Amino acid sequence: MSNDLFTSARRARVGLLATFFFMGVVSMAWVARIPEIRDANGLNNGQLGLILISSTIGAILGAQLTGRLVHSYGTQVVIRVAIIIMPIGLILMGFSTSPITLIFGLFIMGLGYSSMDIASNTQAVVIEKILGRRVMSSFHALWSSGAFATTVLGGSIANYVSPRDNLVGVGIVCFFLFIPAVRMLLTSDQDEHSGGEEETDAKIPFFGKSVLPLWGMGIGLLGGLIAEGAASDWGAILLRDDMGYGIGVNASAFAVFSLAMITARFLGDRALDHFGPRKTVLYGGYLGGIGLGAGIAIAVPLSDSQPILAFVIVNIGFACAGLGIGPMFPAYILAASEVPGIASSIAIARVGVIGIAGYFIGPSVTGALAQVLTLPVAMMYPVLMLLLAGYQSHIIKK
Template structure:
């Protein structure tokens, strides 16, 4: 009979694969966003409004998944959520009118947040069993998947329609997800407590959950910046800088590659600097670098387009390096709150925080309609500053 340590060690590779596949499934549409926006006949404000459907799906999925994971175990939840996430991605590719796009985004948001809650519950359990920090490296694999699918989407944009592109990616994700989920740690080791409600029900407000709310707001700020980089990076390059089809995906590709680097180094950095100090430095310096690149590159693009393209991508690299360690740091902080089951506390943080991944881009849409995308990007840059400030709640 295998020991818990042996089971956790053997499950790590499957967990890494699941994070990578989740990155592919959730970001597979990023390179095709300009085409999808145009196919549905949406202006910036309308597109921002439709993106709210993802936020609603994310909030619903995270809250429901936290209770389901606590009651039935993370692996059982994953067998369902890892099908819903790619299904939403596929539906996005086939959308041609706003209502259907909103449904597809809701489904993807629901599947994404449910999968995220369950996988992070697995990651917390693996860390506890092995007594070794690995959360940041797991999220690095998410960034690997996100980067790979962005590069793929940009490279095939001229030869494949969004329908074919996203349909094929969705099928491959489902085929890869299910055998990996089957190899994760079983229900008796993932920290769930069955029908026991003692740590499943937590107050909405009060002294016992004050720190959880601030952790959630820190996560919200970090994910506003991350979601804005993914959803509006290509449109910023196309609409404000005149960058052509395919190449405009370079902004998010640069961002994702930087996040990969930051998260692979994140476990070591978290130990060296401490989570609070690391998040604080990343928030402040990341905001300064990202803002400077946009302020320089957008006006420069009219006369020196190549130099402007290099500068704007450098800014997205800085943003990716800054945001990379934030998600793991805030999630670990939420999962470590005494007296609350990790799946429930992380789900509450997700409800507050993951909505920022979708609400942020929606707000940018409204701001951009009255000004420009480059000016609207001030919002996620300020959110990065707020994330750095809220690092003080991380223990």
């Protein structure tokens, strides 16, 4: 390995850390404003859940295309396109006062997000390989940091700034900040996008023995991301509608969840070295599932008589979920990239298309269940999925 490549990888690591941060900011900027956006579009929980499917369609399409595009053109090229698409989706969501506009904005956001996510994670795998040490979890820690920052911002200005001005401002600022970060990334002749020296396949079957490990990992990742999506999209509504906490305060659920994910991901590289990916996912799934389920089950009935205690308990539950989910995505992505005979971008895309679909489908299913049952009961669905994510750790070899 040349010194120039090592130096480029160190520089790319800085650029990718910034890219992950701004990706978290843009993708999560609307979380604190979801109740207002729902009301501005005249939607109930069930209708919002159904509309969220549009982001799922965009995410699946983006993930399906990105693996092949990365394999052919490299990660930096795909990311350059995605940094245009994501802010456009966010801005459209900010302007939405009718379901059609919201649907289109969510679709664009899902398309851009999944493209950015898969391309960025593929580059992260190469950077880790060149540097010769664990750094994957730190990238995701910066994503969580961006998500936390934008959630706190949205909650703190909710009483003073409209959702439209909030989301449009974030979209425009982050677009310009993305540009210098992306310029620092590994170029197409450095990122091993076609598999490097190892012979790999760019085309893999949808089903079959050779891709069974990818399906197993994808289902595990799906479980974790369903819980993450539910925490981001329904946490504020749960605290507002079912526990009686006001605008700004109700954003605490996802803020605490994000802060816990930041902590877990900054420690994640050490955890992956110490426990290995399989045990890290196993422990995280069970801690997160049990903690979140117990927190909601105890806090919601308690909120009428003991609102402060209930507020603490429900946020502890969301914190447990954040701690558990934090290292999951890095662990499953690393495991996918090591499947022999398949280009890492293709393997990550296959696992990603299943997992990211869960991130977007999960809130839709939760919303549908909330309309039929209640939101606290519906939140037991992502709890069960988080437990499934821990169980699926047996697919990971080490």
